[in-house]
Amino acid sequence: MNIQLFIPCFVDQLYPGTAFNMIKVLEKAGCTVTYNTGQTCCGQPAFNAGFWDEAKAVCNKFIKDFSGSDYIVAPSASCVGFVRNYYTKLFDNSSLHHEVADTGKRIYEFSEFIVQVLKIENVGAILKGKATYHDSCAGLRECKIKTEPRKLLSNVKGLELMEMNDVETCCGFGGTFAVKFEAISIGMAEQKVDNALATGAEYLISTDHSCLMHLQGYINHKGYKLKTLHLADVLASGW
Numbered sequence: 001m002n003i004q005l006f007i008p009c010f011v012d013q014l015y016p017g018t019a020f021n022m023i024k025v026l027e028k029a030g031c032t033v034t035y036n037t038g039q040t041c042c043g044q045p046a047f048n049a050g051f052w053d054e055a056k057a058v059c060n061k062f063i064k065d066f067s068g069s070d071y072i073v074a075p076s077a078s079c080v081g082f083v084r085n086y087y088t089k090l091f092d093n094s095s096l097h098h099e100v101a102d103t104g105k106r107i108y109e110f111s112e113f114i115v116q117v118l119k120i121e122n123v124g125a126i127l128k129g130k131a132t133y134h135d136s137c138a139g140l141r142e143c144k145i146k147t148e149p150r151k152l153l154s155n156v157k158g159l160e161l162m163e164m165n166d167v168e169t170c171c172g173f174g175g176t177f178a179v180k181f182e183a184i185s186i187g188m189a190e191q192k193v194d195n196a197l198a199t200g201a202e203y204l205i206s207t208d209h210s211c212l213m214h215l216q217g218y219i220n221h222k223g224y225k226l227k228t229l230h231l232a233d234v235l236a237s238g239w
Contacts, residue, residue: 001118004066005035006074006107008042008209015209021236022075022110028239029118039065044082047090048175056090063087063099071117072107075232077207080109081142109139111207111231115148121155126238128158131203131229132196134215135168139207149207149231156234162199166191173214189218197226204228 003026007019023033043058062083066072074080084104091100114120133153139145153161172178172188193215196204204219204226206212212228219226 001031002070003031003033004068004070004072005033006039006042006066006072006079007035008074008076008079009040009045010213011075011209014213015230018075018209018230018232021230022073022232024236025110025114025123025232026073028123029114029120031118034070036065042079042082043090044079044086045175047082047086052090059083059087059090060096063096063103066103066107067099070106071113072103073110073113074107075110075207075230076209077109077136077139077143077145078210080107081138083107085142109143109145109207111148111152112143112145115151121151123152123155123235124157124239125155125235126157127203127234129202130160130162130200131205131234132162132164132199132201133167134164134171134192134196134204134206134211136206136208136211137170137174140168145207149205152231152235153205157238159203159234162201164195164199164201166195171211171215173211175210178214185214186218189215193218193222193224193226197224202227203234205231205234207231 011019026033041058042062043055047055087100091097170188171192172185178185209230216228
């Protein structure tokens with residue numbers, strides 16, 4: 001199966017190792033992974049800030065960059081959810097209407113692609129320790145991802161998965177929300193981290209590095225030993 005890889009801006013700039021681990025897992029699953037080096041942003045930051053014309057230009061490029069019939073896989077439910085749910089608003093009644101609809105059907109978040117499309121729940125990963133999983137808002141509400149990451153994590157040898165209280169509550173990042181409403185954002189991170197620590201977990205895992213970056217910043221500030229990990233980094237461990 002041929003896969004087009006979409007790597008979001010912040011993963012490319014801050015967490016490139018996660019992108020390589022994602023390729024490692026997909027290739028082990030039998031996929032041929034291609035990466036268009038000309039790809040840029042999905043357009044979400046500009047769209048969320050209200051600059052819809054600028055966002056539309058970026059989104060138009062994304063549609064062209066990922067043309068074809070291959071599946072598009074990304075390590076970010078946030079970006080996938082934006083392409084699926086908001087491109088139709090930007091290109092409604094436009095000449096790109098059909099291309100937008102097709103792109104939305106072909107793009108998948110990493111964990112849902114492995115479980116739903118490849119029908120794989122055990123990739124042979126090994127990671128010893130206790131972990132808890134954080135449902136990102138985009139993963140849970142925009143991509144409807146709930147069981148897929150948990151199925152994959154439950155089959156990681158040596159990993160004990162524990163559910164935290166209020167697991168579906170936002171971590172407080174929300175893009176520019178963390179900047180505009182800093183005190184509220186920090187308070188939400190505090191609640192999320194406290195719930196994770198209460199499980200006795202050593203690892204806090206999610207599908208979205210945006211959430212994890214925010215939470216790790218709070219964890220570091222407090223000096224806690226809890227470590228955040230992207231799902232792809234977990235699944236690439238031990239082999």
